């Protein structure tokens with residue numbers, strides 16, 4: 361069994377990659393659930409209008425649900441929208457609804473448009489201490505993702521081991537540098553997770569080797585295998601941790617969570 365000290369400051373990780381379908385949402389909810397299983401208090405912020413993270417955490421998010429949209433645009437306190445996931449008493453979700461699709465454009469004309477999430481989260485955490493906040497970003501580098509980068513201290517990039525993985529990565533790294541310079545000097549790339557790995561293909565192995573060569577300190581040792589159980593779980597409103605805790609995907613996500621938790625915020629800052 362694993363004993364991990366969660367007594368430090370809240371670690372705020374934004375799960376980002378402007379490519380769609382690389383495992384951002386899957387990694388956000390499964391790492392979050394696994395961390396909660398280790399005893400950490402975890403808040404997932406669903407920043408994607410598709411609401412897939414809210415679905416996977418079993419949290420209602422129909423058009424009438426008060427959501428992260430109301431927080432960003434109407435300045436509703438985050439505490440009014442956060443729901444507990446039925447999966448774990450330590451696991452919480454700030455849901456997204458379809459209204460968030462308009463936020464990208466509505467934010468443009470707002471005051472302090474890049475800082476909306478950071479302000480809301482700061483106020484929330486003062487009254488509701490969390491060990492981890494995990495932000496699930498949409499597949500773009502627009503104002504929603506910029507809000508996530510501004511609110512976070514760590515960037516977590518999932519990389520799919522199938523297509524040319526490093527494509528688009530330099531643009532993402534450039535965005536992170538720009539945020540560090542202008543909005544959030546504390547932001548750093550702490551974690552890269554290789555997802556949907558199929559060890560039988562040479563391409564997957566090549567992709568993994570290439571990413572490890574470029575980012576030796578950030579890539580987790582754990583690799584997430586491609587697994588049908590992982591892709592089935594959301595249709596039951598569950599993470600794979602709850603849906604099939606003994607499956608290879610669940611085991612891998614729990615190992616990834618232990619690795620993430622074992623790196624203290626300070627350690628990952630030194631890298």
Ligand code: ADP
Pocket residue numbers: 379380381382383384385386387412499555556557584585586587588590591592609
């Ligand atoms: P993103 O949030 O980056 O768009 P998702 O997490 O939604 O990506 O994943 C894209 C698709 O791939 C989803 O249908 C998801 O269920 C599936 N998927 C993600 N990880 C795995 C995995 N390890 N094995 C099998 N399918 C996966």
Ligand code: MG
Pocket residue numbers: 384385386408412497498
């Ligand atoms: Mg997603």
